[in-house]
Amino acid sequence: MALKRLSQFKPLVVLLVFLAAWWVMPVMVKRWLQTGFYEFQAPLSAAESHLEDLQSYWTLRGQSKREMIEAGRDLARENARLTVQLQDNRSLAAEISRLETLLDLPSHPDFRYEVARVARRDLSAWWQQITIRKGANYGIPVGAAVIYKGGVVGRVREVHATTSIVELVSSSGFRMAANVVGEDRPVTYQGLLNPPFSNPLGEVLNVPAAVKVSPSQPMRLVSSRLGGIFPEGLTIGEVVELTPGSDGFFQQGRVQLNPDLGALREVAVVIPIGDETTPAVERPPATQEAVRGD
Amino acid sequence: MEIDLRGWLLALSNVLLYWLVQMFNDVLGDHGLTLHLGALYLILPAACLRQGWALLLAFATGWLIDAPLPVTFGFHSVLYALTVTLLYAFQRSLGRAGLGQLILVALGVNAILILVQSLLLAGPLLGNSLYWLRVGGDLLASTLALPLIGWWFLSWERWLLLLTGSGTEAPESA
Numbered sequence: 001m002a003l004k005r006l007s008q009f010k011p012l013v014v015l016l017v018f019l020a021a022w023w024v025m026p027v028m029v030k031r032w033l034q035t036g037f038y039e040f041q042a043p044l045s046a047a048e049s050h051l052e053d054l055q056s057y058w059t060l061r062g063q064s065k066r067e068m069i070e071a072g073r074d075l076a077r078e079n080a081r082l083t084v085q086l087q088d089n090r091s092l093a094a095e096i097s098r099l100e101t102l103l104d105l106p107s108h109p110d111f112r113y114e115v116a117r118v119a120r121r122d123l124s125a126w127w128q129q130i131t132i133r134k135g136a137n138y139g140i141p142v143g144a145a146v147i148y149k150g151g152v153v154g155r156v157r158e159v160h161a162t163t164s165i166v167e168l169v170s171s172s173g174f175r176m177a178a179n180v181v182g183e184d185r186p187v188t189y190q191g192l193l194n195p196p197f198s199n200p201l202g203e204v205l206n207v208p209a210a211v212k213v214s215p216s217q218p219m220r221l222v223s224s225r226l227g228g229i230f231p232e233g234l235t236i237g238e239v240v241e242l243t244p245g246s247d248g249f250f251q252q253g254r255v256q257l258n259p260d261l262g263a264l265r266e267v268a269v270v271i272p273i274g275d276e277t278t279p280a281v282e283r284p285p286a287t288q289e290a291v292r293g294d
Numbered sequence: 295m296e297i298d299l300r301g302w303l304l305a306l307s308n309v310l311l312y313w314l315v316q317m318f319n320d321v322l323g324d325h326g327l328t329l330h331l332g333a334l335y336l337i338l339p340a341a342c343l344r345q346g347w348a349l350l351l352a353f354a355t356g357w358l359i360d361a362p363l364p365v366t367f368g369f370h371s372v373l374y375a376l377t378v379t380l381l382y383a384f385q386r387s388l389g390r391a392g393l394g395q396l397i398l399v400a401l402g403v404n405a406i407l408i409l410v411q412s413l414l415l416a417g418p419l420l421g422n423s424l425y426w427l428r429v430g431g432d433l434l435a436s437t438l439a440l441p442l443i444g445w446w447f448l449s450w451e452r453w454l455l456l457l458t459g460s461g462t463e464a465p466e467s468a
Contacts, residue, residue: 011345015379018349022368030367037361044313048320120316120362123323124330125428126415127364157364165362172419173364195424196326196431262324 035160042163045131049119052265111231113268114138119163123194123262128171129154132267135163143229145270150258151235152176152223153267166267169236170200170257177226178204178236180211186224189236189255200262202255204239209251215240221255231270301339301347303454308335308355311447318439326428327435330411333404334444336374337396338451340381341388342460352378365415373410377403393452397444404440408433 060068099105116132123129134140136159146153146166154174158165167174174191187207194200204221213219218238223230235258242253311334319328335355339348356371381388381403388399412429419425 011379011382014345014349015375018353018375019372022353022371033357034361034367037357041312041358041361045316048313048317121320121323122363123319123326124328125412125419125425125432129362129364131362167364172417193419193422193425193428194323194326195428198326200326201424262326 038160045120046133049117049133110273111270112273114140114271115266115268117266118264125193128168128194130166130168132164132166135160137162140164140269141271145229146267147234147270148264148267150260152230168261170194170202170261177224178221179224180239181220181222183211186226189221199259200257202237202257203252204255205252207242207251213239213242298343298347299458300455300460301343301351304339304451305351305354307451312358328432329439330408330432330436331440331443332407333400334447336378336381337400340378341385345382348378349375393448396448397441400444401437401440404436405433408436
């Protein structure tokens, strides 16, 4: 009778045994398990991303020759414009370098940009991150800034063999130094979340009381050199409202981030030159051009 | 402990569901919605496997989910292990239940899982109304999607089990 009563608790005992085994498991084993499970599913994410590429390819194949010729012509024009701009940038970089030497100023950090495709997006209420299809094999370092044509994307949180995880600027754990355009004093930006059917949001803290914004006259929030890893002046978002903080000296408010953030296909990892890990494979030349951070 | 082929089939099915849900979320994430269908990983393992195997499967599925996420590794494993043990108490009824009944159970378990995760992972956002709006949106989307995806997934799992000559009934010694 007593044995039968005890057997009722068997499921609970089995659960406790499993939980105890998990809690006493050495950290090394847990880390090994985590890496193993991550690398097991990395090809799944990559396959999904390649399927997306294939889908785009067949969509393009379905377009008429006329449309393709027009697109080619537009691209050629854009190419010509960018080539001129590149020459401009080179001469400006040379001028900056000359002035730095002349005035004995500390030089700006140099970066190279590693362009990578997005393989996976995890945009839940609890975390906002993307996985890119380049990792230790392309010399991506942990903590590197990630940007796109619209501005700041986030920061590399983890680097794996062939993939990296990027914490998005909208993630609640993301913080960086920033500047409101037209204001010299730095402010603090931190991610908030992505409410349903609206743009991702962030918040700005420590804004001087003199700064005034309204939803009809928002102010652009850009990256600051104080942030360290981000080149200066990249768009983070728009400050749409400010309210007085509890201390009375500073304000805080909402930042509207770019709606494209959740649908990114391609991003660029900003790698400070001299802070690179040695890549395991040869990189294609198109992606390793060294350019100035400013 | 003898090896149960059903455990392996259900584990592969969980990997398949995880991949498909990830693909859905890839698209939905842009609209500020995420599907959470955690209950579907656990219903049939709790209904037809021995508890040891069901717990192993719950742990492995949790590890798969946790591996790329910024959460303590093992968070989902522990949560799923607790859920499987609770479901295991109703193993006989679950093993005999029809598809519709299993989906109803999955709906309830899924809603509880989402709310528990939201409370545990909220951090500084716990008092933020926007956070709960987002959680509400995810809960609603998951509740709407679960009957549809669950119908297919549970039928797939049952078909796999029948293909190997076994059913969803509980093991004799359980």
